[in-house]
Amino acid sequence: MDINRKTAYYTLLRMEKNTSYSNIELNNQIRTMKPDSPAFVRDLVYGVLENKLYLDYLLEQLVKRGLRKLDAEPHVLLRMGIYQLMFMDSVPDYAAVNETVKMAKKFCFYQTKMINGVLRNFQRSRETLKQPIHEEDPVKRFSAAYSFDPWITKLWLDQYGEERAASLMAASNLVPPFTVRVNTLKTTPEELRVRLGERGIQAYYSQVSKNVLTLEGHGLLELPEYTEGLFFVQDAGSAASVEALEPRPGDTVIDVCAAPGGKSFVCAEMMENTGNVYSFDIYEKKLEAIEKHARRLGIDIIHTALNNAEELRTDLVETADKVICDVPCTGLGVVRRKPEIKYRKVKNEGRDLAKKQLQILQTSSKYLKKGGYIIYSTCTVNKIENADVVENFLKNNSNFRLIHSRQLMPNGEGTDGFYYCKLKKKY
Numbered sequence: 001m002d003i004n005r006k007t008a009y010y011t012l013l014r015m016e017k018n019t020s021y022s023n024i025e026l027n028n029q030i031r032t033m034k035p036d037s038p039a040f041v042r043d044l045v046y047g048v049l050e051n052k053l054y055l056d057y058l059l060e061q062l063v064k065r066g067l068r069k070l071d072a073e074p075h076v077l078l079r080m081g082i083y084q085l086m087f088m089d090s091v092p093d094y095a096a097v098n099e100t101v102k103m104a105k106k107f108c109f110y111q112t113k114m115i116n117g118v119l120r121n122f123q124r125s126r127e128t129l130k131q132p133i134h135e136e137d138p139v140k141r142f143s144a145a146y147s148f149d150p151w152i153t154k155l156w157l158d159q160y161g162e163e164r165a166a167s168l169m170a171a172s173n174l175v176p177p178f179t180v181r182v183n184t185l186k187t188t189p190e191e192l193r194v195r196l197g198e199r200g201i202q203a204y205y206s207q208v209s210k211n212v213l214t215l216e217g218h219g220l221l222e223l224p225e226y227t228e229g230l231f232f233v234q235d236a237g238s239a240a241s242v243e244a245l246e247p248r249p250g251d252t253v254i255d256v257c258a259a260p261g262g263k264s265f266v267c268a269e270m271m272e273n274t275g276n277v278y279s280f281d282i283y284e285k286k287l288e289a290i291e292k293h294a295r296r297l298g299i300d301i302i303h304t305a306l307n308n309a310e311e312l313r314t315d316l317v318e319t320a321d322k323v324i325c326d327v328p329c330t331g332l333g334v335v336r337r338k339p340e341i342k343y344r345k346v347k348n349e350g351r352d353l354a355k356k357q358l359q360i361l362q363t364s365s366k367y368l369k370k371g372g373y374i375i376y377s378t379c380t381v382n383k384i385e386n387a388d389v390v391e392n393f394l395k396n397n398s399n400f401r402l403i404h405s406r407q408l409m410p411n412g413e414g415t416d417g418f419y420y421c422k423l424k425k426k427y
C-alpha cells in the first residue's frame, strides 16, 4: 500500500475523530510514518481539509444511504479519492481509484464495494453533478462552494455582503506566505535578505511591516540564520500591531496573553533589549517556549509568569507604560494556516467569547499608567469580537480614547485576518 496516501489517511482520520491542529497532527504522522513524499502528503491532507464541505456536497449526491450514517473511515477515504480525481493533476484517475480501493480493503473492508462504486460513478457523472452555484440560499451556496461552516458563512455574509465575503473566503483558502520578523537586535532586513539569497532563498519585503520578510524556500527553520536567532516566524499584521504601540527603550510593557511570544519579542526588539517586558499566559508549557525562543533571539528583558488575564493583579495596577492585550479568539483570520478552524462550531457567533475578551481588556487596562497606551488585538475577522468589544469598553471607560483601529485582511493586504486597536489612557 502506498505509504504517502496511508500517512494522509491517518492524519485526516485523526483530525476527524479528535480536535487536534492539522499542522501538529501532520508533522507527527510524517515523523512516525516516514512517507517518501511528504510534499504529496501535505498537498493531499490540506487539499481535502480545505475542500471538505465541497467534497461532501458532491458525495451527498453519490452515496445512496447519505453521509450521516457513514463511519469516519469510509468517509475519509471517499473524500481523499474524489479530491485526487478532481484536483490532483499529477495523479492518474486509475491510481486515485485503485489506491483508494486498496486502502478500503484494509481499513474498512465492509465498505470496499460501496467506495469502488461511488468513485467509478463519480468518474462517469462528474459533469452532471449539481454544483453549489445552483443553490438559491446564499449561505448554502457559499458554504459548499468555499467549504466554510454555515455559521461563519452567515456571519461574513451579514458583515461584508456577498462580494466581499466571497473574496475573503477565496483568499482564506489560499496557501499562506511564510513570513518572518527580522530580529533587529542581531541583523537588518537587508543583511538577512542578502544572506538568505546566497543560500538560494528568496526574501521579499512586506508592505505592512518594514521588518517582516516573506521567504520562499525549503527547510527554513533548519537554517543557521534561524538557529542564530536572526528571525522568528510572524505574520506582518501581528508585527504591525506592536509597531503601532511604539514601545521605547526603558519602557515597562505587560503582554497579558503572550504565548507563543511573537508580540513580546517585537517589543523587546523595538526597546533595544532595555526596560522590562512581562509576558503572561495561562499555560506553563507555553511560557517555557517563550523563554526558549527569547534565548535564541538574544533577548533578556522578557519575564514570564503564569497569570489568568481575566483576574486583576493588584500589584500591577498603573505600573505599565504600554499593555498588549492579544486575546484568545475564534481565529477566523488564520484559517489559511489552520483550515480546521473553518469547521469549528462556535456558539452565538462568538458573543460568549467577546464577553471574556472584554473582561480581559477591562482587567489589563488597569495596569496602564496615566498617559499610557494599550493595544487590543485578535487574529479574527468578526466585528463582534473586534470593534464591538472596543466600543463596549469605551462606553464604560471614559478615561480612554481611541487612537486608531485597523482590520487587516487576507483579501486586502494579503496578511492573516488581523484586527488591532490602539487606545490611550487619558487619566
Ligand SMILES: C[S@@+](CC[C@H](N)C(=O)[O-])C[C@H]1O[C@@H](n2cnc3c(N)ncnc32)[C@H](O)[C@@H]1O
Binding pocket: 238, 256, 257, 258, 259, 260, 261, 262, 263, 264, 280, 281, 282, 283, 286, 307, 308, 309, 310, 326, 327, 328, 329, 379
Ligand atoms: C492569540 S494567542 C496570543 C499570541 C501572542 N500574543 C503572540 O503574538 O505570539 C492567545 C494566548 O492567550 C492565552 N490565553 C487564553 N486565555 C487566557 C487567560 N485567561 N489568561 C491569560 N492567557 C490566556 C492562550 O494560551 C494563548 O497563548
